[in-house]
Every structure is written in C-alpha cells, then in structure tokens.
Amino acid sequence: MTYSEYNFDGLIGPTHNYAGLSFGNLASATNAGRASNPREAALQGLAKMREVMSLGLGQGFLPPQDRPHLKTLRALGFSGTDKQIIEKVANKEPQLLANCYAASPMWTANAGTVAPSPDTADGKVHFTAANLAANFHRSIEADTTARVLSHIFDDENFFVHHQPLPGAMHFGDEGAANHGRLCEEHGDKAVHLFVYGEDGQKFPARQKLRASEAIARNHKLSDDQCVFVQQSGTALDAGAFHNDVVGVANGRVLFLHEQSFADRDAAYAAIREKAPFVEIIEAQASTVSLEDCIKSYLFNSQLLTLPGGEMALLLPYESEENPRVKAFLDETLSKNNPINRVIFKNVRESMRNGGGPACLRLRVVLSEEEAAAVNRNFILDDAQITRLEEWVKAHYRDHVLPDDLRDPAFMEESFAAMEALTKILSMGSFYDFQR
Numbered sequence: 001m002t003y004s005e006y007n008f009d010g011l012i013g014p015t016h017n018y019a020g021l022s023f024g025n026l027a028s029a030t031n032a033g034r035a036s037n038p039r040e041a042a043l044q045g046l047a048k049m050r051e052v053m054s055l056g057l058g059q060g061f062l063p064p065q066d067r068p069h070l071k072t073l074r075a076l077g078f079s080g081t082d083k084q085i086i087e088k089v090a091n092k093e094p095q096l097l098a099n100c101y102a103a104s105p106m107w108t109a110n111a112g113t114v115a116p117s118p119d120t121a122d123g124k125v126h127f128t129a130a131n132l133a134a135n136f137h138r139s140i141e142a143d144t145t146a147r148v149l150s151h152i153f154d155d156e157n158f159f160v161h162h163q164p165l166p167g168a169m170h171f172g173d174e175g176a177a178n179h180g181r182l183c184e185e186h187g188d189k190a191v192h193l194f195v196y197g198e199d200g201q202k203f204p205a206r207q208k209l210r211a212s213e214a215i216a217r218n219h220k221l222s223d224d225q226c227v228f229v230q231q232s233g234t235a236l237d238a239g240a241f242h243n244d245v246v247g248v249a250n251g252r253v254l255f256l257h258e259q260s261f262a263d264r265d266a267a268y269a270a271i272r273e274k275a276p277f278v279e280i281i282e283a284q285a286s287t288v289s290l291e292d293c294i295k296s297y298l299f300n301s302q303l304l305t306l307p308g309g310e311m312a313l314l315l316p317y318e319s320e321e322n323p324r325v326k327a328f329l330d331e332t333l334s335k336n337n338p339i340n341r342v343i344f345k346n347v348r349e350s351m352r353n354g355g356g357p358a359c360l361r362l363r364v365v366l367s368e369e370e371a372a373a374v375n376r377n378f379i380l381d382d383a384q385i386t387r388l389e390e391w392v393k394a395h396y397r398d399h400v401l402p403d404d405l406r407d408p409a410f411m412e413e414s415f416a417a418m419e420a421l422t423k424i425l426s427m428g429s430f431y432d433f434q435r
C-alpha cells in the first residue's frame with residue numbers, strides 16, 4: 001500500500017489580529033496592538049498551500065472557526081442580542097473580547113495529534129484534538145476543532161476520533177507542535193517523539209508529560225514506539241513556547257537546535273535506541289543562537305519529502321533575512337544529507353503572532369484508500385484554492401486594529417464570511433453562531 005503525507009493548513013480567519021494574548025510567545029507580545037491585515041494573512045497562507053501543492057504533495061485545509069465566539073461569552077454570563085453582548089464585553093472586559101476574537105485556529109499544528117494507521121494497534125488513523133488549556137483564547141478552540149476533524153475524516157472504517165484530554169492544565173496538550181514521527185518511509189511503523197515541558201524561570205510550559213502519555217495510550221502506540229523527551233528550560237525561556245520552534249522531524253531526519261532538549265545526550269540516545277536509522281541534523285549555539293532561531297523560525301520550517309525522495313525545507317522570509325541562519329542553511333544544503341532544497345515563503349502576518357510555516361500545518365499520513373475517504377471539500381486542487389482566494393477577497397478587511405473588535409459591524413462581517421464559507425464547503429449549519 002502506498003502512503004502519502006498530506007498537510008492540512010489552517011485557513012486564516014477574517015478576524016486575524018494582534019492582541020498580545022500568548023504569554024511566553026515573544027512575537028505575540030511584541031506586536032500587540034499593531035494593525036493586522038487579515039486579507040493578506042489568508043492569501044499568504046493560501047499561497048503557501050499552493051507552493052506545497054506545486055511540489056506534488058497532497059494539501060488539505062481546516063476551516064477557520066466562528067469568531068467572535070459568542071457561545072463562550074454567553075457561557076460567561078453575558079446576555080442579550082449578539083450586538084448587545086459585544087457592546088457589554090467591549091466596555092466591561094475588552095481583554096475577554098480579544099480572547100473571543102482570536103483567529104488562532106489558523107495554527108493547525110496545535111489542532112491535534114495524529115497517529116497514522118501503520119503505527120496503531122488497530123490499524124486505524126487516530127486523532128486527538130488538543131485541549132490547548134494553557135491559554136484561554138486557545139482553549140475555546142478545542143470543541144470545534146474536534147468537530148471539524150470528525151467532519152473531515154468522517155469514516156469509522158478508517159478514522160478514530162478522541163475528545164480533547166480532560167483536566168485542563170493537569171493534562172495540558174498543544175497537539176502536533178510537540179510531536180514528531182520518525183520512520184524511513186511515511187508508511188512504515190514509526191517512532192513517535194513526544195516533547196513535554198516543565199515550567200521555566202520565566203515562562204510556563206504548555207505541554208505536560210502526562211498529556212503526551214495519554215495521547216500515546218489513546219492512539220494505541222506501543223512502548224517501543226514512543227520516546228518522551230523533556231524540552232530544555234533554556235529554550236522555553238528564550239521563547240520556544242512550542243517545541244516546533246526549535247526542531248522538526250520528518251522521515252528519518254531530526255532537524256533541530258542543540259539546545260532543544262533538557263538533556264541533549266540522553267535524549268539523542270533514547271531516540272537512537274528506538275529509531276536507530278535517525279539522522280540528526282543539528283545547529284550549534286555557536287553558529288545559530290536560540291535567539292536567532294526564535295526570531296527567524298529556522299526550525300519552524302516544513303521539512304517535506306518530495307515525490308523523488310529528497311527533502312525540501314519550506315521556511316519563512318525571516319530565515320532568509322538572518323545572515324547566520326542563511327549561512328547555516330547554505331552549509332546544510334552543501335553537506336551530504338537528505339535536505340537538498342530550500343524555499344522561502346512570506347507568512348509575515350502569521351509570524352507576527354509567533355506562527356511560522358510549520359505552525360500553520362497539521363500532517364496526516366494516509367494510505368490511498370484512507371485518502372479517498374477524506375471529505376473532498378477539504379482537499380485542495382487548483383479550482384478549490386481559487387474559490388477560497390475569491391472568498392477571502394470578497395469578505396476580508398485589509399486593516400484591523402484592537403478597537404475594531406468593539407464594532408458590531410466587524411462581527412457581522414465575520415459571520416457573513418463564515419456563512420458564505422459553510423455554503424462553499426457544504427457544511428450545513430456547522431458553527432455555534434448558526435445554531
């Protein structure tokens with residue numbers, strides 16, 4: 001059976017803005033309050049999806065969620081018409097309004113964790129939507145994300161869906177951003193690398209060891225297939241709020257910064273024991289500092305196996321613009337390893353909130369039979385991506401400031417956009433605001 005990797009990117013929603021909501025995410029803090037451009041953001045995201053498609057790889061997407069999330073505001077005791085709710089929250093709790101307006105479901109690396117069928121004891125593809133308990137604006141994504149995943153991968157013969165883990169931060173789970181799969185071919189039974197954190201001196205860790213262990217159990221992975229490694233506090237405190245800011249795994253390659261893990265040598269030994277084929281490509285701190293990594297998002301790149309077997313790195317412009325990172329990339333290309341191509345893309349709107357190319361995608365390895373069972377509306381071809389671009393151009397603003405969230409007209413525009421999208425995608429009355 002032939003297996004292929006599909007990237008499911010988050011289609012960036014119409015309320016994309018910079019609200020400084022994520023403690024420990026330096027870009028989010030630095031850009032708080034600046035003007036965003038949701039239209040440009042969504043088009044940048046779609047252009048990246050087109051690029052990956054042009055490499056001959058499968059590309060899908062997850063739709064945005066309904067924002068502002070009135071259901072959350074109602075649950076918190078705000079009542080009246082939709083418009084009255086927005087006015088009350090804007091006056092009483094503007095920060096809460098910003099939380100309910102975040103377009104953060106765009107970062108689908110945090111949508112959930114996936115175990116492809118060659119890896120699982122029952123031979124099915126397992127999904128667990130992340131509870132994203134560490135940040136309020138992200139925690140309100142979980143229920144809808146679980147429904148979105150069940151809607152797209154809607155065939156019990158192939159797909160198993162688990163609810164987000166219970167217990168909030170006791171089992172804090174941020175999805176695939178702290179998870180990698182190592183194998184010689186996508187369709188091999190793989191080793192799963194789970195990276196968890198312990199709170200640093202400055203910043204809290206979002207991913208808990210107990211959460212990663214629960215995911216491994218739910219996904220029916222055997223002990224000899226799982227490695228649990230602690231992220232380094234130094235990386236966390238330097239701004240690596242998710243491990244995918246300092247490392248990425250693909251196929252037999254682990255591409256990362258030498259300061260990623262709390263105990264580098266023990267971590268590499270544990271990985272090598274279970275995945276002896278692993279090829280570790282590492283940046284030394286003396287060449288590229290953690291600060292450079294976090295500013296450039298060097299390791300938040302998509303490491304893609306191309307149809308010919310070689311690998312390409314898809315990076316943000318910020319990596320090309322940093323001379324030390326660029327030199328490291330040139331050196332990596334010149335060496336004898338599977339990475340032989342780099343592609344730079346403009347995802348600046350997302351980068352300003354701390355989301356690079358890898359944050360914007362969820363990887364799902366599927367057999368041909370499984371791929372045929374996926375809801376076709378969410379798999380892109382040229383016609384569907386053009387339809388989405390037209391939809392963005394018709395509905396999105398090109399300038400959003402924090403005060404715009406107070407304007408009920410912005411809510412109405414956002415809901416009109418989502419209403420139109422559910423029609424394009426034949427989703428029915430899917431979202432809370434439509435029920």
Ligand SMILES: NCCC[C@H](NC(=O)CCC(=O)O)C(=O)O
Nearest residue numbers: 019020021022025028107355359
């Ligand atoms: N994987 C990348 C996730 C980035 C995301 N940023 C945000 O939610 C920032 C939103 C804001 O500050 O407006 C986060 O920190 O979880």
